[in-house]
Amino acid sequence: MSRFIRPYGDTMNDGKVQLSFTLPVENNAHGEACAKAYAETLKIHDVAVVHAETLSEEYTFFVVYGTASEQLDPSTIKATEVESDVMDKAEIEAFIEKNFNRTLTFIGASTGTDAHTVGIDAIMNMKGYSGHYGLERYKHINAINLGSQVDNEALLEAAIEHQADVILISQTVTQKDVHIQNLTAFIELLEAENKRDDFIVIIGGARISHHLAKELGYDAGFGPKKFAFHVASFAVQALLEKEKNV
Amino acid sequence: MSRFIRPYGDTMNDGKVQLSFTLPVENNAHGEACAKAYAETLKIHDVAVVHAETLSEEYTFFVVYGTASEQLDPSTIKATEVESDVMDKAEIEAFIEKNFNRTLTFIGASTGTDAHTVGIDAIMNMKGYSGHYGLERYKHINAINLGSQVDNEALLEAAIEHQADVILISQTVTQKDVHIQNLTAFIELLEAENKRDDFIVIIGGARISHHLAKELGYDAGFGPKKFAFHVASFAVQALLEKEKNV
């Protein structure tokens, strides 16, 4: 069903939005007028600059409320979502038992200079996160967590050495798109070594989405509020699919 | 000098903005995708939906960061500002002494059903506001504050009766533009009675700008952080101007 929506303040489709931004202008009437004009370039009208704060002589922070008249038909919006069924731990274990004649190896790391391990640990370690056990606790899964600051080269080497089925990469630092550079380099490395088809490769992190993963050439991407069972559900199904196609 | 600016996060012209809004969508991947798409209609790219909160089954609140690539040349932006010189209390008193042979009468009210008096009191009453005395304390000014909930008709009547030079109107409640309706009605009343040129008419309130005042046909408008001396500075100069033109 197609319908058009706008933001909602207190009346359907009133279009109310809040913005805040800093402009390199002085905090005076002219600066406020610039803030208003800038909000208007973003298709906001009836702009109220409700707060202007001096950050230094040449920078002012503004809080703005206004009305956005653009509309959106939600039925035209597709979320790029991981498409496999979500199973729980027991179901995944049964699935492996049924479909594979072996233990599956998942190898993971936080790569590059990224020292954040909490995310990858959440997925891989025994304890898990938020009450969801990590892969280490799954029957028929051999989970190898290389920790953090692992070079792309070292990760690939280890994956080959352990005959991994699935590679898991965590990236947390995203400033200046350092994660994109790092993730792109890994895919290029895989391709250069002619190994892209040897593994299911999954990425994750606070700013990682499935959409981004697909764009970069990965099999899947998982962001916040995703746990081991989400990741394993996808991985085992994707593996089966892959092995069928061989 | 013309230069182009964008919002500033941590690097000149990086275009970083923060938005928040509610959409009538469910809080799930599709809802987030809608939020992202909506932000994109507002010319924001690299949208990160950093927070999604369920308000009820069909409404979700989003906090979004992204990059606005529109740019603005501040030199093209003109702030509608009250153009008179700003004088202090003593200067205003001297100005009246020099230019008028009489005490000037200012009559003010919070009109319609508006019961907010703090704003008009801030301008008119002895005590003033934020350390700036109100008009009542000015030599050569007769300040008559009719208080709140004053009908447009009653205000005009009183202004005529007291031979007011200046009419001051305060409007605080702005929901559904009730202040615009009320202020438009007063100008229409003045014109219907052929009295528009008998007074300098000034409006004020938290959401009143000089820009709005001019649009509605008033002589000036004053918002937050404007005090009696601002208002009186404008009024006495405008009065002099008016009397010269007669």
Add this chain to the structure above:
Amino acid sequence: MKLILDYNIVEACRKDAEIIASQIQTMIDQHSTVAVERTILRMLGIDGVNEFDIPYVNVVVDHIKSTADIRKGVAYYLAKVIEKENLTPQAIAEAISKKTINLADYDSPEKPNIELLTPHLETTEAQIRAQKATRKQWQKETQFPEKYVIVATGNIYEDIEQAISAAKKGADIIAVIRTTGQSLLDYVPHGATTEGFGGTYATQENFRLMRKALDEVSKTENRYIKLVNYASGLCMPEIAAMGAIERLDMMLNDSLYGIIFRDINMKRTFVDQYFSRVISAYAEITINTGEDNYLTTSDAFDHAHTVIASQFINEQFAKKASMPETLMGLGHAYEIDPNLENSFSYEIAQAQLSRQLFPNAPLKYMPPTKHMTGDIFQGTMQNTLFNIASVITQQNIHLLGMLTEAIHTPFMSDRAIALNNANYMYKAFKDFAATIDIKEGSLIDQRAKTVLNEAKQLLDTIREEGLFKTLEKGTFAGVSRKETQGKGLDGVFKKANVYQNPVIDRMLASLKEGTS
């Protein structure tokens, strides 16, 4: 955490306040108002509007005012008509509207047979009792403190959407803010409405619609959600009656607010208030008083004692109306200037003082409003401090502060943020008050004592001069009002000898017997 107070001073305050209220009560007992009379008509079952959209209760009262003798009261006339014509009150009202009956014709020296009204009153009373029973069934689920939010879209249907969202986010109480200006109307609008400014019309149909929606969400949330409106302005007792009938749970009800902020005549509203409090007591509706508003115009530090003094007076006014302390939602507010050094400590002194002075009252604690600005982040911090103060001084009716207070009436999301804020503070500070003592002689201790002493002095003065004089002097909120001015004075009249208000008599009797 307790303040060590001199309870002799507290007792003296109560005594002063009792004398002050008694002085006014003498005046109240001698007068009635058009609003009181319309309320009696509503209790008799008269409802609806005529072809000119004028409520029948107004039609009847206006008719008596213009053609008969209002000083005798509506009960007098209706009893007479019923005796003669055997018509229902509604039919009488309709007949008056159609000008087929003239009440002046029923004026006669005989005493009216007021008992004839009893069956009609009983019908309404039964309805109110049923509502009380329904509320009681839920009440066990009610938790303290109660998180109170407002909806104010101007449109009852949007209000409902907003209220449901708020309830689902944890709100316990929903107040439908009234459109600006309704309090100055000398009638209650009729039907569902969608066009208010800064609030929604209080109409019986709107009450019903919202109560229905809240009953539904109460069921899904398995938690009773209370509904609030305003028994204030020129229709104060009528709205109290409507609320009793439609099961509102709380009513803003404070003459002093109307006098000071709405320029309503003091005699009018004191008389109206007395009746509305009797009704609310009968219907077990909690009232909210408006002392918090003083601090929106006067400085919260300098005028802290005016709030305390006014709470004492409001308490006595409520007692005169046979209201139990458990229904007295006395008001105060976190309006302390955030630029003041030690603002939090001063506020704790004040909030804890109110708490200890009125231990059985479900205190209503208002959030920062006056010092809120367009800086929504700063506003969030102000609301956080307020929430902390509310938890650690154990306030009951906790009005949530909106980060956009200085900008607009709340958006749905503003309310959600406010609820998150309060929920977080409840959790984080749960037992904090129990882990600390206030040192004697400390800033908080001394501040509380100073405020109490100042309140005592003020009450002494008011007792001596009388409340009318105090209001003229502008003691509360710096606003001066005269006994002989203000809106609605022409609706006040001295009762004739034959005057009777069977509603009040029955309710008071029932309250005294404890059978209500």
Add this chain to the structure above:
Amino acid sequence: MKLILDYNIVEACRKDAEIIASQIQTMIDQHSTVAVERTILRMLGIDGVNEFDIPYVNVVVDHIKSTADIRKGVAYYLAKVIEKENLTPQAIAEAISKKTINLADYDSPEKPNIELLTPHLETTEAQIRAQKATRKQWQKETQFPEKYVIVATGNIYEDIEQAISAAKKGADIIAVIRTTGQSLLDYVPHGATTEGFGGTYATQENFRLMRKALDEVSKTENRYIKLVNYASGLCMPEIAAMGAIERLDMMLNDSLYGIIFRDINMKRTFVDQYFSRVISAYAEITINTGEDNYLTTSDAFDHAHTVIASQFINEQFAKKASMPETLMGLGHAYEIDPNLENSFSYEIAQAQLSRQLFPNAPLKYMPPTKHMTGDIFQGTMQNTLFNIASVITQQNIHLLGMLTEAIHTPFMSDRAIALNNANYMYKAFKDFAATIDIKEGSLIDQRAKTVLNEAKQLLDTIREEGLFKTLEKGTFAGVSRKETQGKGLDGVFKKANVYQNPVIDRMLASLKEGTS
């Protein structure tokens, strides 16, 4: 507001920690590292990079490692060369780079005349003393608590813009966060840099540029603005020396952080840390330890005692380096889970415990990070509670929490909001702590006692097993590290008999005499 503690337990903790630190100190005294040697070279005035952008200090040390005997130390070789060639240290380094000198040629059985290095060291020491004098002139203006914010744009010039804005909004301390990965570089990059990720390279030129900008803003603001960087990673003591020379005022400096979170070899970093703390003590630079980081991976409630135990150990490590308590910025953090009931009370117990255990230390208190989410409004509330906790437990170095912690390194506006938040809480809660007592037996009291007892037990265990074993067991932050693994181990060597570190000797002597 004070906790009533058993100071016998406190003393026992200190004694345990002293033993633990002494065990490590034995190892430290027998070893040096490539970073230590490079630091000596820097103190001798060697600066700059060669045509391959390799710092001359690295050129020299690498040369010795590959062609001569690093176990004798750089001082040995330089003294020998100077004796023979009468070259400046810088000239020697350049000659080595050009391969016109081979230090192996200067190896000989005679004792080196280390005194020949003295004039060069004196030049650098004079520079450091001048910087101390400059700082002292300002210091009187310094106020406590100090509001500490980070800049982390990756570009030193943008960092400066951000720092100036922060200083103008009231920040007292500016930390330039270091680019991700620098700590793993075994050299210090050179020159002004504009390309970091999540932070900016620590280079001497960047230090200089920022110090200059802050000196200017200190003048306009009439308040000394302190500068912070990281003496951590594989170049720990070099950066400490650079900081001393360029008048940094504070340095993050904690081996345990590097071991646990950067997988740096423990022997390497303990040796490096000792030297860097001596330098910082000499230069009167406050160090910041990293206990707060433990709670980013371990739960703040369950592992509270690990923070306390580590603070005791860090205190003793600093004492071994002759550092006065007034320079020991021991770390802890408000990482308590906001979903925990009574989170605020538990946190107060913890923060006040640190405060009382280390009364003379300028404690470094870190804001919520782990439990921050994309909900910037909720984040504002979390930061508000943190700020309140900081004020009422009188923390000194108060790192401001950013509402966008979970999203990006701070924008200029994020920092301004953080400063407003802290300023507001300082004012509102100024004397709050003085007005309350913590009840004995209350939640806060009991919690503090429990944590102290647990810390004592942990210290007992560590004393018995040794710190190496403790680190292997993963006691801190749940991360396990082995003595024989980790980055930088190949840069550690046993000192030869002839080994001398004249920098450390001179500095310790001066610190002991109190003439530094």
